[in-house]
Amino acid sequence: MNVTIKYAAGSDIGCNRENNEDSAYAGPRLIAVADGMGGYAGGEVASSTVIGSLRSLDAEALPVEELKDALGRAVAEANEKLRIAREERPDLSRMGTTLTAMLWNGTHVALAHIGDSRGYLLRDYELLQMTGDHTMDQLLKAESPHPEEQGGEPSRLSHVLYRVLDGRDDRDPDLQLREARVGDRYLLCSDGLSGVVDAQTIYEVLEAEAEPAGAVARLIELARAGGGPDNITCVVADLLDGDPASGGAPLLVGAAAQ
Template sequence: MNVTIKYAAGSDIGCVRENNEDSAYAGSRLIAVADGMGGYAGGEVASSTVIGSLRSLDADVPVDDLEDALGRAVAEANEKLRIAREERPDLSRMGTTLTAMLWSGAHIALAHIGDSRGYLLRDGELFQITKDHTMKELLNPDSGDGPDDGGEASRLSHVLYRVLDGREDRDPDLRRREALLGDRYLLCSDGLSGVVDAQTIYEVLSEEAEPADAIGRLIALAREGGGPDNITCVIADVVEGDPNSTMRDPQIVGAARQR
C-alpha cells in the first residue's frame, strides 16, 4: 500500500508583534516549522534561512538515509546561520527553533530543537511527540502542559537552552517514526501551543476534516486568546496514495515566503 500526506500550512502575525518571525514549509515529503528570535530582523532571517536551506530535502530520500539526510540538512542550515552572523554583526543574537519531518512512505525522520512542537492525533488520542527545550522542562520534566501561573515557572517556560544559532553543538533531537493511515500530524510554533491548550487542539484536529480548515480555526483561537506571538501551523494527514502522482506545489508561509 502506498502512503502519502495531505498537507496545509498557515501563519499569522498575531495581535501584538509588528512582524512575523516564524517560517514554515509543507510539501509532499517535508514539513517544517521554525520560530525565529533575536530582534526585529534577526528572527526573520534565522527562521527563513533554515527553512530555505531545508527545502531541498523535499525529494525522494531512501528510507535508510532519512535520519542521516535530515541531520545533515539541519547541520548545513546551522552553518548558514553561522556565516550570516559573521557577515552581519547586527544578527549576532539571532536563532531559531526547528521542528521538521522528512517522509518516505510510512517512514518518517523527526528533527526537533527548541520549543516549537509536534503533535500526533492517532485513534482518537493526541500525543505530543517532541520535548520542549526550555529551562522549565529541563528543571521540572514532570511539570506537564498546564497553563503558566505567571511566576518563575512561566518565566522559565520562555527560556530556551537549545536552538539553532550558528554555534557548535546545536544538534537536534533526531529519531525515526512510523506513520499509520489516518494519522494526523501537527507542527506548530509556541504562538499556538502557548495560548491554546492541548484539549482544545485535540478537539479542533478531531472535528475539522480538512487540514487547511483546522489550521484556520487554530489560528483564530490563538488570536482570540490574545495572540501575543506569531502563530504558525503545519498539518499533515497520512492517506493512501503515491507521492509521485499526488505531488502538488509546496506551501511556504511566514518570513520565508517574503524572502
C-alpha cells in the same frame, strides 16, 4: 503501498507583534516550522534561512535507514548557514530559531526538533506530543529528584530556551525515526499556538476539521482569540493512501514567503 500526505500551512502575525519571525514549509515529503528570535530582522532571517535550507530535502524518497541521518545533516547545514550569516552581518549576532521538521519515506518518518516549537500526532482518537520543549523550565524539572513537587503554575523560565539553532557549535536537534500509519494526522506549530491554545482544544479541532486547511485556519483563529501574544504558525498534514506525486504544490508561509 503508495503513501502521500495532504497538507496545509498558515502563519499569522498575531495581535501584539509588528513583524512575523516565524517560517514554515509544507511539501510532499517534508513539513517544517521555525520560530525565529533575535531582534526585528534577526528572527526573520534565522527562520527563513533554516526553512530555505531544508527545502532541498523535499525530493525523491530516501531509504528508510537513511532518513534520520539525512535530516540531521540537513539541520547541521542549515545551522552552518546561520553561522556564516552572523559573521557577515554583526547586527544578526543574537539571532536564532527553533525548528521542528518531519521527513517522510512511505510509512516511516524522521523527526528533528530543537527549541519549543512542537510536533503532535493524532492517531486512533489520541493526541500525542512527539517533542519536548527545550526550555530552562523543562530542563530543571527533568533534573529535579522530585519532579512531582514542581508547582503547576507556569514558570518565568518557561520561555527561556537553552537549545536553538543559532550558528554556534553543538546545536544538535533531537532526532527520531517513527512509524507512520495511513490515517495519522500531524501538527507542527510555533509556541504562538501551543502557548495559547491548550492540548484538549487542539485535539478537538484536529478531530473536528476534516481538511488540513480548515484545521489550520481554526487553530490560528483560536490563538488570536486567546490574545495572540506571539506570531502563530502551524502545519497540518494527513497521511493517506495515494501516489506522492499527486500531492499539491509546496507551501511557504511566514517570513520565508516574503
